[in-house]
Amino acid sequence: MTSLASARRVVIKVGSALLVDWDSGSADHAWLTAFTADVARLRARGQQVLVVSSGSIALGRRRLGLGARRLSLPEKQASAAAGQSLLMHAWEQAFAPHGVTTAQILLTRDDTEIRRRWLNARATVDALLELGVTPIVNENDTVVTEEIRYGDNDRLAARVAQMIGADLLVLLSDIDGLYTADPRRDPNARHLPVVAELTPEIEAMGGGANAGDGVGTGGMATKIMAARIAGGAGCATLVTLGRRPAPLQAVEAGERATVFEPHTTPAAAYKQWIAGSLAPQGVLVVDAGAVVALRAGKSLLPAGVRAVEGRFGKGDAVLIRDADGREIARGLARYDAGEADRIKGLRSDGVEAALGYFAGAPLIHADDLALARG
Ligand code: GLU
Numbered sequence: 001m002t003s004l005a006s007a008r009r010v011v012i013k014v015g016s017a018l019l020v021d022w023d024s025g026s027a028d029h030a031w032l033t034a035f036t037a038d039v040a041r042l043r044a045r046g047q048q049v050l051v052v053s054s055g056s057i058a059l060g061r062r063r064l065g066l067g068a069r070r071l072s073l074p075e076k077q078a079s080a081a082a083g084q085s086l087l088m089h090a091w092e093q094a095f096a097p098h099g100v101t102t103a104q105i106l107l108t109r110d111d112t113e114i115r116r117r118w119l120n121a122r123a124t125v126d127a128l129l130e131l132g133v134t135p136i137v138n139e140n141d142t143v144v145t146e147e148i149r150y151g152d153n154d155r156l157a158a159r160v161a162q163m164i165g166a167d168l169l170v171l172l173s174d175i176d177g178l179y180t181a182d183p184r185r186d187p188n189a190r191h192l193p194v195v196a197e198l199t200p201e202i203e204a205m206g207g208g209a210n211a212g213d214g215v216g217t218g219g220m221a222t223k224i225m226a227a228r229i230a231g232g233a234g235c236a237t238l239v240t241l242g243r244r245p246a247p248l249q250a251v252e253a254g255e256r257a258t259v260f261e262p263h264t265t266p267a268a269a270y271k272q273w274i275a276g277s278l279a280p281q282g283v284l285v286v287d288a289g290a291v292v293a294l295r296a297g298k299s300l301l302p303a304g305v306r307a308v309e310g311r312f313g314k315g316d317a318v319l320i321r322d323a324d325g326r327e328i329a330r331g332l333a334r335y336d337a338g339e340a341d342r343i344k345g346l347r348s349d350g351v352e353a354a355l356g357y358f359a360g361a362p363l364i365h366a367d368d369l370a371l372a373r374g
Contacts, residue, residue: 282310
């Protein structure tokens with residue numbers, strides 16, 4: 001079972017209610033100082049951490065003097081624009097004493113749903129994590145309209161976890177997990193430490209509990225939705241109380257949390273998605289050497305490609321066949337069909353000369369390949 005101690009890549013969602021002191025309307029530096037120490041502890045153990053942080057609208061509305069009234073969408077977007085820089089500043093200041101470098105990433109729903117765009121975003125986040133940076137992600141509220149926005153960062157965090165193959169998603173909440181009923185109203189409510197299966201009964205428990213969140217947007221229902229998205233991608237979800245100085249340490253010391261267990265691993269879920277859910281848009285016919293390399297877990301290089309069929313774009317799924325027409329694998333192309341045709345048979349050093357730019361050596365990276373059975 002994935003736990004806080006064993007996870008390799010952890011996405012932690014921090015809501016506005018934790019980060020913004022509602023009375024003053026500014027960032028809660030005391031909480032941030034303690035929380036960043038908690039995150040630094042995970043990093044010191046070699047774990048990669050990405051933070052999904054809300055708070056831009058809550059900080060910005062105060063900065064713009066908009067008070068506590070209901071905001072129109074343009075006012076929310078203006079608040080996000082004014083607040084996002086305050087939010088980043090607060091994170092930078094809090095992480096700096098721990099020697100942790102942060103980087104801002106603002107995403108829209110398209111960035112997590114359109115394959116070509118998320119491949120790009122994934123490459124950037126991967127690079128940051130490999131460089132030891134802690135990315136701070138938020139929705140790009142300033143440019144998204146109501147119809148196309150996530151609106152809540154629980155689901156955004158789940159999509160990010162899916163995108164980067166995280167094995168643990170932590171949702172810091174105003175309650176220490178999932179209860180059979182709202183514990184503030186029902187004395188018989190029972191806490192559930194582990195959810196092995198997201199049954200309709202479990203979904204129904206999201207109803208009343210955790211509804212009293214005044215600053216952020218998500219309640220327990222969106223947390224369960226997030227757990228479903230993450231679980232489908234092989235990522236466990238942990239929900240716990242955020243309003244304490246070191247919530248991660250508290251959970252490791254045995255404080256209450258609910259863990260939603262996935263039924264697969266991130267790598268297996270990703271390969272299955274490539275193999276089963278995407279309609280291939282083209283075919284790459286490869287030579288015998290490439291077949292051996294692919295079966296040994298290597299990437300597909302242009303040198304091994306003999307023919308390119310179909311019209312596919314960057315990020316589309318393609319079939320890989322041998323010269324006899326047998327399916328060897330499926331994968332996501334890093335070049336479109338026209339480019340693939342121009343670089344087929346070329347050694348990697350010839351690719352840049354042929355295209356005038358370089359997008360990395362493999363035509364399909366090993367991470368984005370699912371081998372056919374047999
Ligand atoms: N993206 C919004 C913000 O930064 C918050 C969304 C949420 O609260 O989940 O204010």
